[in-house]
Amino acid sequence: MKIVILGGGPAGLYSGLLIKKANPAYDITIIERNAADVTYGWGVVFSDRTLASFQRADNKTYEQITDHFVIWDTIDVYYRNQKISCGGHVISSISRKSLLNILQNRCFELGINLRFSCEINDLAELEDYDLLIAADGLNSIVRKKYESSFKPSLEYGKARYIWLGANKVLDAFTFIFHENEHGLFQVHSYPFNGTTSTFIIECDEASWLKAGLDKADEAQSLAYCQQLLEDNLGEATLLSNNSKWISFPMLKTQHWHHKNVVLLGDAIHTAHFSIGSGTKLAMEDAIALSSALEQHVDLETALNEYELERKPVVEIFQKAARESQSYFETLKRYMTLDPIQFTFNLLTRSGRITYDDLRLRDRRFGDMVNRWNANKAISQSSTRYSSAVQTQTIFAPPPIFTTLTLRSVHLPNRIVLSPRSNCAAQNGMPVEAYTNQIQNAGSSGAGMVETEQVAISAQGRITPESAGIYHADHVEAWKRVVEFIHSHTQAKVAIQLNHAGRRGSTRSRTKGLDRSLHEGNWSLFSASSIPYTPSNQVPREMSRDDIDSVRDNFVLATQRAHEAGFDVLQLNFAQGYLLASFISPLTNHRKDEFGGDLKHRMRFPLEIFDAVRAAWPPDRPISVTISASDCVKGGFEVDNAVTVAQMLKEHGCDIIAVVIGQTTIDSQPAYGRGFLTPFSDQIRNEAYVLTMVGGYLTTSDEVNTLIAAGRADLCIMDPPQLNELYWATTAT
């Protein structure tokens, strides 16, 4: 077999040598545009897992690589003049130049024909081959030539970065976050050869422009960065190697081979530098390609096998890289976090590393995170009462078991349970089976239990079996539940007040959602006269009288909730119910003062909020549930939700419960474990509010990670034991 490999980088060299090693008779040529000793870039990083795969693939180069590499296990984070360290992350790195030397020598040794300084501009220049391996990098001419077959997509990142070196010895992977008059700069740096380190300096476009770096030449850029990092660099100087400011190109490709042409490495996929290097992926591609060629005689089958093996792995990696990239693009959001929380947030950014992982890697760091969270909880509760209390916790529980104080209400931990029932009530009156569920939830160890949606009026019910609080008798029933929980447990109890709006007058959700009643439908109103589904009742547009009466009913319900002894009041402004129908532009087409821009669409919800706030005791908290996104094109999006959260906070809301979708039936959220977390994160850290979030969280590890990273303050959990818990007989 005659194989031509285009590109003499790590991917090309490594695939060449592995294939040749397995099949010495193959005729392999590697064509490289640059001279043998010309290389760009500084160090490349490998995890221990990658190194293990190198050892299996070719022990000789593995030994040489490990002879040359630098290995470390600590990540240092410099932020607000503090250094926070976390150990246990085994990472190694080698200079790109040494790596290429090792691979080139092995290729020579195995008898591969290496042609340097040979520029190919047109594939027609190539001699005949049985297989063309394109390892010619991001600007691959092969990928471009067969673009219609490979179907690549290229998307540029919002940030700018420059890849520099420094003659400085580092003993850890080092992140530096530095703010100056131009903006925020972050540095990713790591050692690679015992004397030199890689320094990647990254900033958003605004900072880059403000610093005049768009007009700066190589020397000026170097001088700017040198000055920026003078505290960290000390005597060391930054070095350039034809370095330029660029935006990160995220390349994905649908198909990886076409006839007898196959792509690998940067020619086919890139992954943001912040989670490791493209070199790792490229060399793993080479291993997969050579082993597929070894296993299958038929070329088509082998190339299929290579693509099927690698594509899912690379996609998972690219997803984590995308998370990490967008973290750095939205970094400003986290600059108010304290150093320990900031560091924890940074280390868990891609979703691949959790609280438990970090604790396993570095117990000292884990304890520090626990102490920080516990102290934060104490100071958060004591500022309300006696600022004189100055405690320092040394022995601290994990974040999930820290307290949270909302006004005068003291939640013993961060877990919220929200029992659901097919049949919560009759004529608004909660039935015993349902109140038992709530009581059992209260006895589960959760810090707070919330009721399901409780209607403020008979008309505001979702189904005839929805619970209500619109009658004096209802108050007595709720009172018994709350008293039971208060007298038997530490848990607090929240009532969710709701008016179903156009989602009212439906059947129990046993067999599905939003199914109109067979008989006994009651009339519905909404912001505008649009039915929730095509087969639902058409609601009438609310008149001013309707608006006044709903507001008055919310106030009455609030007073009753107080009478029943609830600790927390939660208003539902989400999920397509009455108040959500005012907020989303998709469902509010009003021409009066309650429609139009966001300010006007928020007018009625805020009117309700103010009236309820005035009727609810000043020392008790109010939470509001908002839909962070309609999950429909042209609908309400998370940036709007940040504004809404800010408005609510200004009006006295204590915590925002974050959900998405359901505002219309076209909502298509990307469901999954923790799917609401990014929305909670953005709202919490951009609107500076406390948040409560669910989204199928089942383990304490998920909750610990969320709380410690500052992505939410309370978590609604869905542990698998819920059903048994709810149907257990209540202990009295």
Added chain:
Amino acid sequence: MQVGVGLPSTIPGAQGQLIIEWACRADEGPFSNLGVLDRLVYDSYDPLITLGTVAGVTHRVKLATTIIIGPLHNNSLLAKTAASLDALSGGRLVLGLAVGARKEDYDASGVDYRDRGKRLSEQLSSLRSLWEENHSGPKTTRHGGPDILVGGLSDQSYARMVRYTDGYVHGGGPPRAFARAADKAFAAWSDAGRPGKPQLWAQGYFALGDDGVMKAGYRYLRDYYAFTGLFAERIAAGLLTSPQAVAQFIRGYQDAGCDELVLFPTVPDVAQLDRLAEILQAQGMGRAG
């Protein structure tokens, strides 16, 4: 978790008599269900006719479609067929529906491929109403008709599941792929405020016996899934060919929260059924006839 077995109704060459014998023996245990698959342009039996046939010779097992291609069917006719199957089998039907993955089946039946998702949603909504209103009879065993499951990998599938149906049917793959799908189903269910849990069904393929049996199994899967191109090889690689593989597969699905698993044969021979039954019994699964 309960484990059932698929009927060999999509394996070319399987005789009618074999399918009936297969069903009779499966009904004696330890299997909890008999599953069928749906293809239009393929040498296979119609899934609903197949279930109708075996309904008469079985009395215990659930009869499940995992799945049939809903949009190819007229809603009222499907409602009537399913209600009939439900009534004739004493309430043993579980109706799994999805859009399917083959455009050629749509082309062959003259149904527009582009709005298949919308059609499926409308169908799910209308099936339930037709049964509840008992439009055209027969009266279903339970009010509101048999349980409906929905399949599919898109985000939309989970939204559909939670809006209209009783659960989700997974298309196949290793347990970890099912676990991700199960997380999505649970997340959607909880998010929509539906009480309890969705029913989760899943499926796998087996070929138990000597090399010849294994090869026949691979051959069938490569052929059946040829329309997926590259992916056929991956599906074939997932074929369960040893008692160990079957046991681990069952364990993996059980741990990931599956309620009911259907193991489909790839070789049309009742010996396959016996070998699978032996493994299940050794695992302490199911109940003896």
